[in-house]
Structures are given as structure tokens and as C-alpha cells.
Amino acid sequence: MARLEIDWTRCDGHGLCATLLGGDVALDEWGFPVLKGREITAGEVPDARRAVLACPALALRLDKSVKR
Amino acid sequence: MKTLLATSVIGDARLLAGLDRGRLDRQAHLWTHGAQPQLTRAAYAELCEAVGLKGRGGAAFPVARKLAGLPERGIEAVVVNGSESEPVSRKDRLLLTLAPHLVLDGATGLAHALGAPHVLIAVHDAEAAQSVREAILERDDRLAIEVTETPGRFVAGEARAVLSALEGGPAVPPGRKVLPTQQGYHRRPTFLSNVETFAQLAVLARLGARSYSSTGLSSEPGTQLLTVAGAVRRPGVIETPTGVPLETVLQYTGADAGPVLLGGYHGRWLAQTGVTLQGVGIVVALGTETCPLGEVHRVAQWLASQSAGQCGPCVFGLAGLVDDFDRLIRGEAEGWYDAQRHLGLVPGRGACAHPDGAARFLASALEAFDDDVRRHLAGAGGCGRPVLGVLEVTHG
Numbered sequence: 166m167a168r169l170e171i172d173w174t175r176c177d178g179h180g181l182c183a184t185l186l187g188g189d190v191a192l193d194e195w196g197f198p199v200l201k202g203r204e205i206t207a208g209e210v211p212d213a214r215r216a217v218l219a220c221p222a223l224a225l226r227l228d229k230s231v232k233r
Numbered sequence: 234m235k236t237l238l239a240t241s242v243i244g245d246a247r248l249l250a251g252l253d254r255g256r257l258d259r260q261a262h263l264w265t266h267g268a269q270p271q272l273t274r275a276a277y278a279e280l281c282e283a284v285g286l287k288g289r290g291g292a293a294f295p296v297a298r299k300l301a302g303l304p305e306r307g308i309e310a311v312v313v314n315g316s317e318s319e320p321v322s323r324k325d326r327l328l329l330t331l332a333p334h335l336v337l338d339g340a341t342g343l344a345h346a347l348g349a350p351h352v353l354i355a356v357h358d359a360e361a362a363q364s365v366r367e368a369i370l371e372r373d374d375r376l377a378i379e380v381t382e383t384p385g386r387f388v389a390g391e392a393r394a395v396l397s398a399l400e401g402g403p404a405v406p407p408g409r410k411v412l413p414t415q416q417g418y419h420r421r422p423t424f425l426s427n428v429e430t431f432a433q434l435a436v437l438a439r440l441g442a443r444s445y446s447s448t449g450l451s452s453e454p455g456t457q458l459l460t461v462a463g464a465v466r467r468p469g470v471i472e473t474p475t476g477v478p479l480e481t482v483l484q485y486t487g488a489d490a491g492p493v494l495l496g497g498y499h500g501r502w503l504a505q506t507g508v509t510l511q512g513v514g515i516v517v518a519l520g521t522e523t524c525p526l527g528e529v530h531r532v533a534q535w536l537a538s539q540s541a542g543q544c545g546p547c548v549f550g551l552a553g554l555v556d557d558f559d560r561l562i563r564g565e566a567e568g569w570y571d572a573q574r575h576l577g578l579v580p581g582r583g584a585c586a587h588p589d590g591a592a593r594f595l596a597s598a599l600e601a602f603d604d605d606v607r608r609h610l611a612g613a614g615g616c617g618r619p620v621l622g623v624l625e626v627t628h629g
Binding site: 174 | 405406407408409543544545546547549550578582583584
């Protein structure tokens with residue numbers, strides 16, 4: 166189980182995450198990501214990881230610790 | 234900078250004991266409070282658990298849980314957060330300026346119990362910093378105690394921003410969410426809390442759980458410091474038992490009738506009366522002479538200016554909300570709708586809780602001042618009252 170996380174101090178609103186993970190990320194009116202907050206299942210992890218690697222600001226993260 | 238305000242007490246004077254004669258030096262402090270007992274870590278944990286002591290910086294995190302979150306050994310520092318960046322609050326700089334030894338007793342007592350070699354005190358106010366430095370010279374704690382002056386920006390008071398400033402970095406919250414108890418000062422385990430928390434610890438260590446619980450709520454006994462400001466005849470810092478009725482505080486300080494803000498500019502406007510005060514450090518009475526929405530708009534501008542500028546939703550969201558409130562006040566209904574949308578887009582989307590707190594303040598204003606919103610949207614000069622600037626904002 167994992168969850169997407171954004172380092173807001175890094176995010177510049179490039180918007181690639183919303184393109185790559187349309188089901189989990191939307192963009193607000195300023196172009197910054199809005200997370201749907203859902204758990205990323207094991208099968209979706211590869212796609213999520215690809216999106217994390219694609220983030221030009223290194224702001225998107227995959228948090229695998231079981232918290233909250 | 235306006236120096237200290239008056240102090241007063243409802244019930245027992247604990248933190249403010251002896252301050253009617255001014256600042257307590259080492260001797261006057263010992264005369265008033267007696268010597269600080271040397272307690273073990275287990276004793277502190279037990280005391281905090283027994284009285285349900287919570288952090289007094291606004292987040293009200295249980296101190297016992299914070300202590301339990303620290304590792305057995307290798308604790309680097311005890312940090313006293315005295316940055317008090319909320320513009321209305323005066324309680325922490327009052328304690329540091331007038332009762333520095335009480336705060337130092339709390340911090341050094343805990344540092345000894347935890348085996349932490351450093352005590353770091355982050356202060357924004359120059360007078361408070363001077364008072365603490367003088368107090369340190371009067372003591373022999375066998376610890377490295379350091380006083381650091383931190384910037385006054387609102388978000389610079391956030392725990393991790395304070396740690397960053399103490400390490401010589403920028404006073405802004407980092408992007409990663411880490412707990413100071415795990416990775417604090419120089420990434421080492423650190424106990425960080427607000428000034429008043431340490432003063433409470435010093436009182437608790439002396440009194441013991443039973444005497445400490447002789448006043449206040451049974452669930453969270455003891456006293457609390459409140460800064461009372463706005464349209465009141467006797468503004469200042471007041472010590473009360475926890476759970477004191479708001480009405481009592483308003484009457485005691487001579488507050489005008491009208492809306493009340495609890496918890497400062499990250500707090501909320503009261504929609505109902507008959508509340509009791511606990512876990513709230515600030516009470517602001519607005520009075521009835523000024524335009525509430527105009528006042529809130531001024532604070533919104535200030536809140537937007539206090540963003541560290543790191544996180545997009547905070548920068549654009551708060552700027553958007555300032556504009557929404559401006560249009561709303563001028564009678565444009567679109568402003569109200571846009572504000573509702575923006576209030577949903579801001580919380581939870583920043584490195585610190587500034588966007589959350591600002592949104593909470595603005596959302597509660599729209600709720601509590603619903604009648605005024607209607608008057609403004611009805612056009613023809615809004616509510617007809619001028620904006621008097623009852624809500625103080627610092628640095629323009």
C-alpha cells in the first residue's frame with residue numbers, strides 16, 4: 166500500500182503528474198496538483214513510480230510507510 | 234514596538250505569580266516559586282500524563298505523547314519556541330521578559346531528565362531575548378544554553394522553521410514532514426515546545442499532579458495564559474483556570490459587545506456564545522463600531538503577505554482570497570462564490586499549516602458574518618461602518 170505525496174516547497178505546477186496519473190491527480194485553477202488521496206494498490210505502483218520519476222521538480226513522492 | 238501590556242489573574246496566579254512587582258530576578262524567582270526539584274524522565278512522563286498537559290503553542294499536542302515519541306537515549310536538544318509570530322499574542326514574550334527563570338527551570342529541568350546537552354531558546358522580541366540572556370548569567374545549569382533571535386514572519390514560528398533557523402538555515406518550513414522528536418536539531422531527536430509549556434512544566438514539577446489539578450477543568454487541569462486584545466478596556470495577558478467561561482474573561486477585561494475571535498489569525502470567529510476557553514491562547518473582541526468584513530480583509534492581506542512563498546496553493550490561494558473578499562465587500566456576489574471555492578483549495582496543500590489556518594480564519598468569518606455579507610451584497614454602501622483597524626496587523 167502506498168500513497169502519493171507532494172513536497173509543496175518543490176512543486177512548480179508543471180502538471181505532468183496529472184497527465185500521467187489522471188485518476189489520482191487533478192489540477193487546480195493555478196495548475197497545481199490536487200490529490201484524490203486514494204491508496205495506490207500494488208498493481209498501480211509501477212505507473213505511480215513512473216510519474217514520480219517524471220516530475221521535473223522532484224516534488225512528487227510515493228509514501229510507502231503505513232501511516233494515518 | 235509596543236512593550237508589555239498589563240497582566241491580570243482570575244483565580245490562582247501560577248505562571249504570573251509575583252509579577253505585580255515586575256521582572257523576577259533569580260532571587261525573587263526563588264522567593265516566589267521555590268527551588269526547582271530534580272525529576273527523572275519517568276517522573277516527567279507520569280506528571281504530564283496525570284494532568285493531561287498539552288503544548289501551549291496552538292496545536293495542543295499532548296506533552297506526554299511527545300515525550301513518549303523520543304528515543305531512550307541520544308536526545309540532542311530541548312528547544313524553547315519563543316518566536317510567538319502570531320501578531321496578537323503577547324503571553325510568551327511576557328513570560329520570557331518578566332519570568333525568564335520559570336521558563337528556564339522548565340527547559341533545563343527537562344533537559345537534565347532527558348540527558349540532552351543543549352537548551353536552545355528561539356526568541357523574536359529583543360527585550361525578551363535580553364531578559365533571558367541576563368537570567369542565564371544568574372544561573373549555573375551545567376548545560377549549553379543558547380538564545381537565538383529569529384525572524385518575525387508568521388510561518389517562521391512553525392516548529393520546523395524554528396529548527397532550521399537555529400541551525401543557521403532559512404526560517405521556513407521544510408517540504409518533508411518529519412517529527413522533531415525523531416529528526417530535530419541537526420536531524421537529532423529534539424524536544425521542542427512553546428514557552429508557556431515549559432513554564433507549566435516548571436510549575437507542575439514543583440506542585441505535583443495533585444496540587445496542579447486543584448484548579449481548572451478535571452480533564453485538563455491547571456491554568457492557562459490568554460492574550461486579550463481588540464475592543465477591550467483592559468487588554469493584556471491574563472492567567473485563568475482552564476475552561477473559564479468566555480463571558481467571564483470578556484467582562485473582566487471590559488470588552489465591548491460584538492463578535493469574538495478565538496485563537497488569533499489562524500483561529501476562528503465565534504458563531505455562538507456560552508463557550509468555555511481551553512487550548513486557546515488569544516481572545517479578540519471586535520466591538521460593533523467597525524466593519525467586520527473590512528477588518529477580515531485587512532487580516533487576509535496580512536496573512537497573504539506572511540506566506541513564505543514556497544508553496545503554490547498558499548501563494549496563489551491566499552492572493553485569490555484577498556481579491557475575493559475585496560470584491561465581496563464592494564458588493565460583487567462573484568467574490569463570495571470564488572471565496573467558497575478557494576477556501577476548499579487551500580487547506581492541506583502546503584509545507585506548513587499556514588494555508589490551513591488562514592482558510593479556517595476566513596471560512597469562519599464568512600459564516601459568523603453572514604448577515605454582514607448579505608448587507609454588502611445588497612449594495613448601496615455595504616454595512617455603512619468604517620474599517621477602524623481593531624484587528625492589529627504587524628509590519629504594514
